[in-house]
Amino acid sequence: MKLRVIDSHGHLQDEDFQPDREQVYDRTIKEGVGLIVPGYTMESSAKAVAFAESHPGTWALVGIHPHDSKDKKPGDLEQLRAWVTEQPKVVGIGEIGLDYHYNNSPPEVQRTVFREQLELAEELQVPAAVHTREAEEDTWAIIREVGITRGVIHCFTGSADFAQQMLELGWYISFSGAITFKSAHALRQVVEAVPLDRILVETDSPYLSPVPWRGQRNEPLRVIRVAEVVAAQKNCLTQQVFEQTVSNTIRLFSVTPEIG
Ligand SMILES: [Zn+2]
Numbered sequence: 001m002k003l004r005v006i007d008s009h010g011h012l013q014d015e016d017f018q019p020d021r022e023q024v025y026d027r028t029i030k031e032g033v034g035l036i037v038p039g040y041t042m043e044s045s046a047k048a049v050a051f052a053e054s055h056p057g058t059w060a061l062v063g064i065h066p067h068d069s070k071d072k073k074p075g076d077l078e079q080l081r082a083w084v085t086e087q088p089k090v091v092g093i094g095e096i097g098l099d100y101h102y103n104n105s106p107p108e109v110q111r112t113v114f115r116e117q118l119e120l121a122e123e124l125q126v127p128a129a130v131h132t133r134e135a136e137e138d139t140w141a142i143i144r145e146v147g148i149t150r151g152v153i154h155c156f157t158g159s160a161d162f163a164q165q166m167l168e169l170g171w172y173i174s175f176s177g178a179i180t181f182k183s184a185h186a187l188r189q190v191v192e193a194v195p196l197d198r199i200l201v202e203t204d205s206p207y208l209s210p211v212p213w214r215g216q217r218n219e220p221l222r223v224i225r226v227a228e229v230v231a232a233q234k235n236c237l238t239q240q241v242f243e244q245t246v247s248n249t250i251r252l253f254s255v256t257p258e259i260g
Pocket residue numbers: 009011038095204
């Protein structure tokens with residue numbers, strides 16, 4: 001079976017899915033929806049790797065989120081490297097980045113840990129999935145300095161200028177349920193401006209459920225709703241968004257969209 005669409009970012013390894021993880025996975029894959037599961041700590045990265053290893057149509061990313069960069073320990077980078085080089089279902093480094101909204105880790109620590117992980121991705125020739133909030137300038141500058149041209153800004157909620165800058169660096173833009181929110185007019189204009197061959201779609205499950213499920217636990221199947229809204233902005237068929245975003249995801253992450 002070929003995958004119809006791929007949720008490029010969903011945390012199915014999370015606690016929130018403890019009660020019914022296998023059922024959520026089953027109904028996702030039954031609809032032909034694939035999934036990339038990013039880590040955000042060493043522990044959640046290990047869980048993402050184990051999940052992807054045992055679930056066809058899913059892949060893992062490993063990395064330390066900006067919130068948790070203060071907890072990075074000696075040896076963590078070596079473990080990330082080992083996962084990428086030894087586990088075939090690990091397809092990149094993520095999610096990593098900068099978050100100056102919460103500053104759960106000191107900004108200078110965030111920048112150091114972000115740069116180290118980007119350099120690792122560049123060295124291993126794998127893409128990076130980046131979270132950025134109120135930190136567009138530094139995010140762009142560090143990515144540009146490291147010189148990594150394979151990556152995606154996940155759950156894009158930024159400015160049109162930032163999207164343009166990232167496109168110029170060769171990066172992809174991933175849209176989430178945030179584009180369905182009533183007030184997200186400016187964001188929907190960014191969807192309009194980004195060429196379809198540079199767009200990925202995601203849920204960021206369990207967060208950010210699209211309208212009409214806003215506030216509920218999100219799940220990968222709802223990536224279909226995100227694709228529908230992208231299609232509406234692009235004035236094209238949802239099927240086209242499915243096909244194009246699947247081929248974009250294959251190109252970026254080198255995944256094989258076959259299951260079973
Ligand atoms: Zn995430």
